[in-house]
Amino acid sequence: MTKLSVKQQKFADLYIETGNATQSAIDAGYAKKSARSVGSENLTKPDIKEYIDKHMTEMADKRIMSAQDALELLTRIANGEEKETKVVATQFDVSEVEVPADLKTKIAAVKEILKRYPTENPLTQAQIRKLEAEADIKEAQAAEAKNMTDSSSEVMIVDDIPED
Template structure:
């Protein structure tokens, strides 16, 4: 059984608003009919199936899939994803596109590797080395900027920072 044009309009409006009475009025039903019978329209099996199908499509399009998430993490780890940062110059302020910093890229790599429980020890060691280099670079930057904190290098990147 197919939906009538009025039923389809009602369903489409209901998906947008969630208000059965208002949707019925927008679809062309009289106010009197809408006030008393709109909830009954939602009990129509064909109409109900149509609404459920549309809602499932909306949900599947708005939620990131596992593959999309891993692809995004991979592009971050490779430095392909750019972010816009604001940089102050002596004359003005500029927006600059830059790739993710080393720590962000390492975090993306860690997230990817969590999905592969039997990951290679060589990769793990490379990440450990990159993390140590990132920590050293950060501490050097702090020292150059006038900060006089202790230098602590994290040699196990798989432990959470405190």
């Protein structure tokens, strides 16, 4: 990327902020009469476009939560480190209090974390073993059926395992 002139960079920065090419051109110091065409033209120049795209991507990256950020937030909630504001009303006054998340919220946060880190659940392991065994049986039956010759008068039942 070649270096932008001071005016071009100011235009690009203003455009990133406002999204208005004409006003950005005026505020960057271009003549009012030609601001509309200059603004439009600046948006087609490769160097200015690259500068704007790069900065817009950086801004988007900062606004969007990463998976790591989400897990860290869930962990802080589960540990009671993240506080929320609750309004407490009495017959005399109303006040705001910072409190950790309630138990239901903590449990939900822990469940969300555990979804990403599955443990060795005996039931899940048994279900996996059953599915693997069924797949092995079906593969063996398919291989046996494939090896049978057309002249054979034998009939083979491939699906003789009851489904649950």
